[in-house]
Amino acid sequence: MRMIIGLGNPGKQYEKTRHNVGFHVIDELANRLGAPSMQSKFNGMYTTIHHSAEKVMLVKPLTYMNLSGECVRPLMDYFDVDVDDIVVLYDDLDFAPGEIRLRQRGSAGGHNGMKSLIAHLGTEHFKRIRLGIGRPIGGMKVSDYVLAPFGKDEKPMIDEMVRKSAKACEAWLEQPFLEVMNDFNGA
Numbered sequence: 089m090r091m092i093i094g095l096g097n098p099g100k101q102y103e104k105t106r107h108n109v110g111f112h113v114i115d116e117l118a119n120r121l122g123a124p125s126m127q128s129k130f131n132g133m134y135t136t137i138h139h140s141a142e143k144v145m146l147v148k149p150l151t152y153m154n155l156s157g158e159c160v161r162p163l164m165d166y167f168d169v170d171v172d173d174i175v176v177l178y179d180d181l182d183f184a185p186g187e188i189r190l191r192q193r194g195s196a197g198g199h200n201g202m203k204s205l206i207a208h209l210g211t212e213h214f215k216r217i218r219l220g221i222g223r224p225i226g227g228m229k230v231s232d233y234v235l236a237p238f239g240k241d242e243k244p245m246i247d248e249m250v251r252k253s254a255k256a257c258e259a260w261l262e263q264p265f266l267e268v269m270n271d272f273n274g275a
Contacts, residue, residue: 089136089143091169092117092257093160095178095201097235098150106221107153107234109250110177113219114146116254121146130166132159139261145169154200157208164209175215175260177253178202179234183220186245188253190217190269215265217253 094110102108117123118135123146126133132149145167149159164174178201183189193213196202206212222242224233238246252272259268 089145089167089169089173090261091145091147091160091164091167091174093147093149093156093174093176095153095156095176096148097152098148102235104237105235106238107179109179109219109221109246111148112246112250113177113217113253113257114148116250117257118146120254120258130159130162132163134163142261144261155204156201157204157206160205161208171209171211171214175217175257175265176202176205177217177219177257179221180218181221181223181230181234183218183222185220185222185238185242186249187220188217188249188256188272189220190256190265190273191215192265192269215260217256219249219253 092114094114096102096108096111097105121137121139123135123137126135131151132147134145134147136143136145147160147163149156151159178199180199182197192215194216195212196206221234224230256268256272259271
């Protein structure tokens with residue numbers, strides 16, 4: 089079984105925020121793959137589809153961003169998913185809005201959701217897709233920025249990023265992640 093995890097915050101007030109682009113990719117994937125309705129377990133929402141004779145779980149932790157590992161680790165244990173069979177999608181300040189960057193491993197880079205995952209998984213060696221949201225300007229605090237919605241001028245770029253990230257996830261279901269990285273990084 090493979091697991092695709094989108095990080096975000098639950099609740100209507102966070103739905104359209106920059107911090108929730110990981111959730112948006114999961115929603116796009118669920119739609120593209122015709123996934124059944126989400127179920128709840130271990131403080132998360134998930135759905136399972138069959139793709140190329142393999143089960144694929146789409147996951148949205150509901151623990152709030154900073155505690156994402158508290159949902160993901162129990163789900164992985166319960167469904168016997170190996171860390172090599174996951175990919176995590178999350179917002180990243182270090183890339184311009186609309187950019188994506190695929191990596192096979194790496195540090196948390198100051199991202200609290202990734203810090204939680206690394207702590208609960210006991211490793212930095214897991215696949216991830218970093219979703220560019222840019223940095224705040226004009227002295228805006230990072231915490232306020234990530235919890236704010238995208239501007240109207242950013243929306244088309246973000247929508248395209250969500251679609252491109254979903255395509256990258258679909259490609260990973262068909263080919264090795266290194267090949268997907270080569271195809272999608274810088275494209």
